[in-house]
Structure formats: structure tokens, C-alpha cells
Amino acid sequence: xxxxxxxxxxxxxxxxxxxxxxxxxxxxxxxxxxxxxxxxxxxxxxxxxxxxxxxxxxxxxxxxxxxxxxxxxxxxxxxxxxxxxxxxxxxxxxxxxxxxxxxxxxxxxxxxxxxxxxxxxxxxxxxxxxxxxxxxxxxxxxxxxxxxxxxxxxxxxxxxxxxxxxxxxxxxxxxxxxxxxxxxxxxxxxxxxxxxxxxxxxxxxxxxxxxxx
Amino acid sequence: xxxxxxxxxxxxxxxxxxxxxxxxxxxxxxxxxxxxxxxxxxxxxxxxxxxxxxxxxxxxxxxxxxxxxxxxxxxxxxxxxxxxxxxxxxxxxxxxxxxxxxxxxxxxxxxxxxxxxxxxxxxxxxxxxxxxxxxxxxxxxxxxxxxxxxxxxxxxxxxxxxxxxxxxxxxxxxxxxxxxxxxxxxxxxxx
Amino acid sequence: xxxxxxxxxxxxxxxxxxxxxxxxxxxxxxxxxxxxxxxxxxxxxxxxxxxxxxxxxxxxxxxxxxxxxxxxxxxxxxxxxxxxxxxxxxxxxxxxxxxxxxxxxxxxxxxxxxxxxxxxxxxxxxxxxxxxxxxxxxxxxxxxxxxxxxxxxxxxxxxxxxxxxxxxxxxxxxxxxxxxxxxxxxxxxxxxxx
Numbered sequence: 001x002x003x004x005x006x007x008x009x010x011x012x013x014x015x016x017x018x019x020x021x022x023x024x025x026x027x028x029x030x031x032x033x034x035x036x037x038x039x040x041x042x043x044x045x046x047x048x049x050x051x052x053x054x055x056x057x058x059x060x061x062x063x064x065x066x067x068x069x070x071x072x073x074x075x076x077x078x079x080x081x082x083x084x085x086x087x088x089x090x091x092x093x094x095x096x097x098x099x100x101x102x103x104x105x106x107x108x109x110x111x112x113x114x115x116x117x118x119x120x121x122x123x124x125x126x127x128x129x130x131x132x133x134x135x136x137x138x139x140x141x142x143x144x145x146x147x148x149x150x151x152x153x154x155x156x157x158x159x160x161x162x163x164x165x166x167x168x169x170x171x172x173x174x175x176x177x178x179x180x181x182x183x184x185x186x187x188x189x190x191x192x193x194x195x196x197x198x199x200x201x202x203x204x205x206x207x208x209x210x211x212x213x
Numbered sequence: 214x215x216x217x218x219x220x221x222x223x224x225x226x227x228x229x230x231x232x233x234x235x236x237x238x239x240x241x242x243x244x245x246x247x248x249x250x251x252x253x254x255x256x257x258x259x260x261x262x263x264x265x266x267x268x269x270x271x272x273x274x275x276x277x278x279x280x281x282x283x284x285x286x287x288x289x290x291x292x293x294x295x296x297x298x299x300x301x302x303x304x305x306x307x308x309x310x311x312x313x314x315x316x317x318x319x320x321x322x323x324x325x326x327x328x329x330x331x332x333x334x335x336x337x338x339x340x341x342x343x344x345x346x347x348x349x350x351x352x353x354x355x356x357x358x359x360x361x362x363x364x365x366x367x368x369x370x371x372x373x374x375x376x377x378x379x380x381x382x383x384x385x386x387x388x389x390x391x392x393x394x395x396x397x398x399x400x401x402x403x404x
Numbered sequence: 405x406x407x408x409x410x411x412x413x414x415x416x417x418x419x420x421x422x423x424x425x426x427x428x429x430x431x432x433x434x435x436x437x438x439x440x441x442x443x444x445x446x447x448x449x450x451x452x453x454x455x456x457x458x459x460x461x462x463x464x465x466x467x468x469x470x471x472x473x474x475x476x477x478x479x480x481x482x483x484x485x486x487x488x489x490x491x492x493x494x495x496x497x498x499x500x501x502x503x504x505x506x507x508x509x510x511x512x513x514x515x516x517x518x519x520x521x522x523x524x525x526x527x528x529x530x531x532x533x534x535x536x537x538x539x540x541x542x543x544x545x546x547x548x549x550x551x552x553x554x555x556x557x558x559x560x561x562x563x564x565x566x567x568x569x570x571x572x573x574x575x576x577x578x579x580x581x582x583x584x585x586x587x588x589x590x591x592x593x594x595x596x597x598x
Contacts, residue, residue, distance in 0.1 A: 186336035188244025198338050279566040365539040
């Protein structure tokens with residue numbers, strides 16, 4: 001497990017050409033990477049998808065090449081320390097946007113279940129064609145999230161990862177997944193902490209992604 | 214007795230005479246039993262089906278008295294009436310579902326129960342070991358319940374599932390066949 | 405001999421009505437139910453209980469004999485039930501030989517509605533009401549002959565039996581009933597306490 005302090009190591013891992021601009025990329029279309037961690041930090045579910053709202057095609061286009069998708073996992077796991085700090089700051093299960101990883105312009109939102117499972121959503125806006133400075137480098141935190149404020153010009157809700165609208169959309173998304181997660185966990189053949197292989201659950205997550213993001 | 218009348222009776226008893234219990238409790242209890250059986254029998258699903266049927270049989274033999282005491286219904290005139298009783302009164306008062314009775318054979322000795330809703334199977338996803346989907350009848354206990362209950366009222370039947378939405382089928386269907394009327398207790402009536 | 409006027413006198417009637425309304429039906433019934441016997445479908449005695457203190461008891465053996473005998477008599481009464489000719493079930497128009505095909509009256513695929521067998525037996529001093537469930541279990545209630553129907557009591561006894569005997573997972577079917585909860589609820593209900 002990567003700790004937050006080892007963030008710097010991540011920078012080394014980032015491929016030398018992070019800006020692979022797909023010809024299909026649209027301005028306001030986000031790419032999402034969603035993962036569920038068991039209470040014992042085992043990843044039990046992963047899925048990648050893209051924005052579907054506003055004409056999005058629902059396909060994820062991360063800034064890493066397809067061969068470097070592990071970056072998503074690195075980034076998302078490196079935010080676990082923040083999740084652990086943030087979980088005590090309020091009584092809610094939805095922790096909203098908790099972490100930003102500026103080098104990849106990756107935003108992470110978290111949701112905790114009372115049983116200790118963590119739902120983490122990484123969202124990454126597409127590379128802006130003109131912008132050389134996407135997000136304010138170096139600043140990543142739960143409290144002072146100044147990142148991405150420079151991107152407010154975009155008209156789409158989804159394009160602004162920290163806007164109240166986005167946070168609300170993610171809340172709905174998380175809640176819907178929480179409901180499906182509970183049902184899946186109630187299956188007599190599912191053991192706690194086991195990988196969720198259920199195709200039904202995957203379908204529901206995909207549907208929730210389509211519906212809210 | 215018509216199907217409608219049976220439905221009314223079932224509805225009435227369900228509303229007035231039945232103690233309700235949390236559905237999740239039932240579902241999780243039953244699910245745990247099945248999962249445990251699968252584990253105990255080392256995923257020998259034929260054996261699990263058999264055990265479930267046996268458990269159901271023992272339940273049915275007892276439950277029939279409760280059914281008769283609560284419903285106050287008399288003897289059914291024929292097997293079609295029995296089918297309606299099972300579907301619209303029995304399942305209604307014990308599980309709050311009313312499966313559809315259909316697919317009768319021409320001799321009126323076999324029918325199917327189609328379950329639109331199966332409270333035992335809520336949340337359930339069969340193990341993905343590649344065999345459960347083809348071998349396990351998750352709700353097989355219901356077959357045993359019918360067998361036990363009907364045996365107590367002098368009907369020997371055979372019941373088995375032929376499809377289950379849990380397996381990816383479109384419907385959940387149980388096939389019930391009348392084997393014979395047991396007449397050792399009753400003196401011969403039909404000359 | 406009571407004069408009918410006495411019965412009709414409203415001044416005398418009203419206190420009785422009040423009394424009746426004060427007490428549940430079961431209370432009044434309780435005074436008229438002497439005892440209960442349950443016989444399993446094989447004719448074995450599985451339960452016997454008195455509901456009034458000080459009733460003279462028979463020996464255990466006598467109760468067993470009584471149960472077995474009653475079971476036999478019950479079966480006999482069923483088999484001697486007079487059978488009407490088939491024609492009486494159908495209209496005279498179709499009773500010609502040509503139309504003598506099996507009619508609905510005889511086409512029961514099951515024993516149909518079998519003859520019920522002995523349902524009540526009455527003497528000057530008591531009435532015995534027998535209720536046989538569809539599963540073959542018989543409930544015998546000994547009651548005061550002057551009291552009305554005992555259907556309510558019978559149904560409740562059956563329900564309690566279903567609840568506290570049949571649903572008791574440790575009760576073995578067809579075996580003598582030793583379920584404390586059944587005794588308790590039966591006694592309580594008959595005394596009108598529930």
C-alpha cells in the first residue's frame with residue numbers, strides 16, 4: 001500500500017508523456033475510476049468509465065496510456081491516509097472530495113460504509129488542449145482545495161470536479177452504489193472481504209455511473 | 214372454489230391472522246442455511262437440493278396444520294382446486310406471494326407454479342463456480358414443503374423446479390405432479 | 405320450571421346481558437368444557453386433559469382404550485354412511501341408460517368429500533364433539549350438553565395445537581403431546597385470560 005508520504009515516488013512512475021490527447025476527447029468529459037476497498041484494504045471491485053451525461057460516450061480516457069492504467073490504482077490508494085484522517089472529521093458517510101493529485105489532475109472522492117468498506121472515486125478531467133497548467137500544482141488537501149478553481153470557466157457541471165453540483169452528483173452515485181453493495185453483500189454466497197465478482201453489481205455500478213456522472 | 218375466491222381467502226388471512234416478520238430476517242436465515250449446506254456438502258449441489266427438500270418436507274408436515282387451522286378451508290374437490298389453494302392461500306399467507314398456476318396437463322394431474330417474486334431468493338447470487346448455475350435449486354425447500362404438506366392431506370405429489378431466475382432463466386417455475394391419492398387412512402369413497 | 409315470562413322480563417334480562425358482556429365468550433365456555441382428548445391419525449391417544457378441577461379421571465389405560473375404540477367407531481360411522489344412487493345427483497332427464505356416463509358426482513379424482521364420520525355424541529349429561537382435521541387428527545371435546553356449539557373452542561384448540569405442538573420443532577409427529585406451552589396457552593385461553 002502506498003502511503004501518502006510516498007507520493008513523490010508516484011511522480012517517477014508517471015510515464016514521460018502524460019498528455020496523450022485522444023482525438024475524441026471532449027472538453028467536459030471526465031474519466032472515472034471507481035474502486036471499493038474492503039475494511040482490510042483489499043481492493044474488491046474496480047471499474048473505469050467515462051462521463052455519460054451531456055452526450056458523453058461513457059468511455060474512460062485517462063491521461064495515462066492504456067498500458068499505464070495502474071496509475072489510477074496508485075493514485076487512488078495513495079489517498080487512503082487522507083481518508084483515514086477525514087473519516088473522523090464528520091459523521092457522514094460521504095466525505096466528498098478529499099484529495100487531489102495535481103500531477104495527473106486526479107480528484108478523489110470517498111464514501112465510507114459503516115462496516116469499514118471504502119468507495120473511492122477518482123475523476124480526471126480531460127487534458128485541456130490549450131492549458132499548460134491544469135490545476136494548481138502542489139496543493140492537494142482536504143481543507144484548502146484550491147485546485148481546479150481555474151477551470152471554472154467550463155460550462156459543464158461535471159467538468160468542475162469540486163463544484164457543489166459535482167459533489168452532489170457523486171453523492172447520489174455513491175448512495176446508489178451503497179444500496180447495491182448492501183444487496184450484494186447480503187447474498188448468502190458472498191463472504192465479507194471477498195472480491196465482488198457479481199455481474200449484476202457491475203451492471204448496477206455502470207448504470208449508476210450513467211445516471212449520475 | 215374459484216381462483217378468485219381462493220385469492221380473497223388468502224388475502225384476508227394474510228391481513229388479519231398472520232404475524233409478520235422482517236423479510237430480510239427470513240431471506241438471510243434461509244440464505245445462510247443454503248450457503249452452509251453448500252459448504253458442508255462440499256458444493257455437491259445434488260445433495261444440497263436433496264437436503265433442502267428433506268427440510269422442507271419436515272416443515273410441510275407441520276405447517277399444514279397451521280394452514281388448515283388458520284384458513285379453515287375444507288377438502289379440495291379436485292387437484293385444480295388444490296393448486297389454487299396452494300398458490301393463492303398457502304403461498305400467500307406464508308410468503309406473501311401468489312404464484313401463477315399454469316401449464317396444466319390434459320389429465321389435470323400436473324401444473325406449474327410461476328413465481329414472479331421469490332422472497333427466499335432476494336439478494337441471492339449463486340456461486341460462480343460454473344456448476345451452481347446448472348445444479349443448485351436454491352429454493353428447493355419449497356418443493357419439500359409442498360410434498361410434506363400434501364402428503365398429510367392424503368396426496369402424494371412430486372415437485373421440482375424447472376427454471377429459476379437465479380440461474381439466469383426468464384422465470385422461476387416449479388412443476389408439481391400428482392402421483393396418487395393416499396387412501397390407507399380413508400375408507401374407499403369412490404366406487 | 406322457569407316461567408317464560410321470567411326469561412323475557414327485561415329487568416331480569418339486563419343484568420344477565422351485562423354479565424355476558426363483561427366476560428369474554430371463553431369465560432362462559434370454560435365452565436362448559438370438561439375435557440379434551442386428541443387422537444392421532446393412527447388411533448393413538450396423544451393428549452388428554454381435564455379443564456375442571458376434581459373431575460373423576462379414568463385410568464391411563466382406559467383413556468387409551470377409549471381413544472382406540474372411538475377411532476374405530478369413527479371409521480365405522482364413515483363406512484356405514486348411506487350412499488345415494490348416482491341418479492339423484494343428476495337431473496332425471498339424463499338418467500336414461502344411454503346417458504349413464506360418469507357424471508361430475510362420481511368423477512372426483514380424489515376421495516372427494518369423504519363422509520365425515522362421527523361428529524357428535526350426546527347424552528343427558530354430556531356432549532362429545534369430534535373434529536377431525538384433514539390430516540386425520542381428531543379432537544374430542546367433552547362439554548355440557550346444554551351449552552351451545554363449541555365451534556369457537558374447537559377452532560381455537562386446533563390453532564393452539566398448530567402453533568404450540570406442530571410448530572414446536574422438538575415435537576415428534578404422531579407422538580404424545582408433551583408441550584408445556586400448549587398446556588399453558590390452552591388453559592389460559594379456556595379460562596378467558598388471554
